[in-house]
Amino acid sequence: MTEPGASSPDFEDQLISLLPRxxxxxxxxxGSAVDADDIVQSGCIKALRGQAGFSPGTRLDSWLFRILQNTWRDELRRRSARPEGAAVELDLDLPDEVDRLGDRATLAAVRSAMRYLPEEQREALTLVSVEGLPYAEAAAILDVPIGTLMSRVSRGRQRLRRLVDGEPALSEGTR
Amino acid sequence: MMKPLSDEILVAYADDELPPTERAAVERRLAHDAEARDRLAAFTSTGQWLARAYDDTLREPVPEALLAAIRAQRDTTSPAGSAAAKDLSLWRRLRAPDWRSAWPAMGGVGLGLATGIALMLVWPHAGPLAPDVTLLVDQALETAAGGEPLQFELAGERLEITPIGTVRTAGGEICREFTQVRGATAQESVVTHGIACRTAGGPDAPAWRTLAKVELLPPSAETPGFGLASGAPQVLLDALVETLGAVEQLPPDAERQLLEAGWE
Structure with a gap:
C-alpha cells in the first residue's frame, strides 16, 4: 500500500488471484452458483472501496471471507421469507445415488447436504473444512469464541455425515 | 473412569488442531475406545469430503463478467463506475439453470442481492418508457463503450446511462445490458437495469429496443410492499429467455469493434 485510500495495484492483483478461492x-x-457469484462480485467491490480498512501483514483471504460472509448474511436477512428454525423435509435420496455413482456422487451428496445444515454450521464448515483455515482464524472471522466454533464444526460434521449416510432428516434453521 | 472424549476434542484431532502433547494423549485413549474411534471416523471422512467437494468451482476459470465488474470498479472512482460494476447479473440470472429461484418469487417476497428488485418488464413493446428517455437510452447504447457513462439533463433531473455488457444471441442479435440512474439528487435517484437489443431501426426510429427493465431499490429499503402483477413477470421472463436463447458475452475488444463499425 502506498498512501492510505489510494488504489493499490498490488491489492487488486492479490484480490484477483484469490477469486477462485x-x-x-x-x-x-x-449452495448456489448464482448467489455465489453475486456475493463474490458485491463483496469484491466493497473490498476495493474499503481497502483502506485492510491491515497489511494480516491475511487478505480472511479479510475477504469476512466481507463475503457479511454480504451473505445481509442477503439472507433480506430474504428471510422462511422463518428461522422452520423444519424442512429433506427430499433427496442420497445413499442410492452414492452407491450408484461412487466418489463424484459422494461429493455431490456432500454439497447437497451442506445446503440443509443450519447457517452457523455451514459457515463454520466452509471456513474450516472447505477453505482449510485454522480454527483460531475461523473463530475470529465469525467473531465467536473458539469453543463455540469447535462445537459448530463438530455438530455440523456429524449432521453432514448422517445426511450423506441417508438418515431421514428434518433440518432446522435452514434457509 | 475418565470422561469420554468429547466431540470437540475429536474433531480438533481430526483437523490436526491439537498441540502435540494433547494429540498424543488422545491417541493413547483412542487405542482403547472403539466408540470414540467411530465418532472420529465421521469427522475424518467429512473433513476429507469437504476439502474436495468444491474443487470444480476452484478449477473453473473465473467468469469474465466477474473480472470485468472488478476491473470496472478499479478503473473508475466515479459513482457511475460503481453503478456499472454493481450488477452484471441480469443476463446471468436469466441464463442460470436455477434462474427461476433466483428471481423474485411470484408473491413478491424474494429480493435481489444488495438491492430490492422491482420487475417492470417492457415486453413486447417499449410502452412505459417515456419517448425522450428512449431516445437517450438509444443514443447511449449506440455510442458509449462498456462502462462509459453518458450524462444527460432531463426535466431538471440528472439522467445517467451506462452500458455494462454486450452479448450476441443465438440468433445473431446484438443486445446490451445497461444501468440508468435518474433523479434530482443521488439520494432520490432511481436505478434501473435493462436489456436492449439492436434492431434494423429506421431513419427516425430508435435502433435499440428495450426488452426488459428492472428497477433496483436503494439498499436501505426494507422489504418493499409492492406486489407483482399476478403471474405476469414470470410469464414475461419465460418469453424473454425463450426468444433470446443462449447468449454469448462479447469481450471488450469485440464490443469496441462493433461499436466502431456502427453495430452492423
Missing amino acids: LRRFARSLT
Whole structure:
C-alpha cells in the first residue's frame, strides 16, 4: 500500500488471484452458483472501496471471507421469507445415488447436504473444512469464541455425515 | 473412569488442531475406545469430503463478467463506475439453470442481492418508457463503450446511462445490458437495469429496443410492499429467455469493434 485510500495495484492483483478461492467459499456458503457469484462480485467491490480498512501483514483471504460472509448474511436477512428454525423435509435420496455413482456422487451428496445444515454450521464448515483455515482464524472471522466454533464444526460434521449416510432428516434453521 | 472424549476434542484431532502433547494423549485413549474411534471416523471422512467437494468451482476459470465488474470498479472512482460494476447479473440470472429461484418469487417476497428488485418488464413493446428517455437510452447504447457513462439533463433531473455488457444471441442479435440512474439528487435517484437489443431501426426510429427493465431499490429499503402483477413477470421472463436463447458475452475488444463499425 502506498498512501492510505489510494488504489493499490498490488491489492487488486492479490484480490484477483484469490477469486477462485472466493468463489469456492461462496459456493459452499450459499449452495448456489448464482448467489455465489453475486456475493463474490458485491463483496469484491466493497473490498476495493474499503481497502483502506485492510491491515497489511494480516491475511487478505480472511479479510475477504469476512466481507463475503457479511454480504451473505445481509442477503439472507433480506430474504428471510422462511422463518428461522422452520423444519424442512429433506427430499433427496442420497445413499442410492452414492452407491450408484461412487466418489463424484459422494461429493455431490456432500454439497447437497451442506445446503440443509443450519447457517452457523455451514459457515463454520466452509471456513474450516472447505477453505482449510485454522480454527483460531475461523473463530475470529465469525467473531465467536473458539469453543463455540469447535462445537459448530463438530455438530455440523456429524449432521453432514448422517445426511450423506441417508438418515431421514428434518433440518432446522435452514434457509 | 475418565470422561469420554468429547466431540470437540475429536474433531480438533481430526483437523490436526491439537498441540502435540494433547494429540498424543488422545491417541493413547483412542487405542482403547472403539466408540470414540467411530465418532472420529465421521469427522475424518467429512473433513476429507469437504476439502474436495468444491474443487470444480476452484478449477473453473473465473467468469469474465466477474473480472470485468472488478476491473470496472478499479478503473473508475466515479459513482457511475460503481453503478456499472454493481450488477452484471441480469443476463446471468436469466441464463442460470436455477434462474427461476433466483428471481423474485411470484408473491413478491424474494429480493435481489444488495438491492430490492422491482420487475417492470417492457415486453413486447417499449410502452412505459417515456419517448425522450428512449431516445437517450438509444443514443447511449449506440455510442458509449462498456462502462462509459453518458450524462444527460432531463426535466431538471440528472439522467445517467451506462452500458455494462454486450452479448450476441443465438440468433445473431446484438443486445446490451445497461444501468440508468435518474433523479434530482443521488439520494432520490432511481436505478434501473435493462436489456436492449439492436434492431434494423429506421431513419427516425430508435435502433435499440428495450426488452426488459428492472428497477433496483436503494439498499436501505426494507422489504418493499409492492406486489407483482399476478403471474405476469414470470410469464414475461419465460418469453424473454425463450426468444433470446443462449447468449454469448462479447469481450471488450469485440464490443469496441462493433461499436466502431456502427453495430452492423
